[in-house]
Amino acid sequence: MRKQVLLTAGFAVVIGLGTYLYAENNARESAGPSPADTQTLKQLVHDYSSRSITAESASISSTQLIVKESGGKSATYSLPDDEFFVSIAPYVNQTHPCATHSLTGCQGEMVEQEFNVSVQDTEGNLVMDNETVKSQPNGFIDLWLPRDKTYHVTIEQNGKKAESDISTFEKNDTCVTTMQLG
Structure with a gap:
């Protein structure tokens, strides 16, 4: 299986056959995303909207993207301040x-x-x-x-x-x- 790893200051995304695994950096996430993180976050939102990746649930409020994976893992990402x-x-x-x-x-x-x-x-x-x-x-x-x-x-x-x-x-x-x- 071919995997691609996308690394940013906020989180890592491992891409392989439509499955995304990620580990968040809580200190970074609470401070808000940097411009590079913002682009990666927008791509993640787009990938869920376009159904190119899946999760048990992914919802987006006015301030956060909340993703719940099968198996009980979840991640919360702060949206851009602007x-x-x-x-x-x-x-x-x-x-x-x-x-x-x-x-x-x-x-x-x-x-x-x-x-x-x-x-x-x-x-x-x-x-x-x-x-x-x-x-x-x-x-x-x-x-x-x-x-x-x-x-x-x-x-x-x-x-x-x-x-x-x-x-x-x-x-x-x-x-x-x-x-x-x-």
Whole structure:
């Protein structure tokens, strides 16, 4: 079996046939990730969302990624201080209520489909300007946005549109399942 080891200051990831094993450095994790750790953390979140790796559960709150492996092992990773993770599941017919996004459990209706996404802050600054984004195998569009702001999000597909205001404050949800295309 071919294995690849990815080493950062915060944790090590051993990659082999879709299985990730990692050991965290608690002192580093509690201090918050460095820029290199942030990129590795974002890749880990992406890998759970895209279902390229699995765990018993992986959920992401406004401040932490919490992973539970089969066998009882678990790890908690602090999210960046300046970025907020939010996952949006646009839908036409089916949705589910959710607040804290489960990277391994939440399933959206519109799997691996392309959407045009625009995100604008309250001052009128465009964070995303009608960018084409493909939803993950879980039907969600994952975004990392600057923290402590409110944004107007527009998602369009085939002449249908959904709009919503979302906020990225610590108390806010990381799972948005209320954007119905119509």
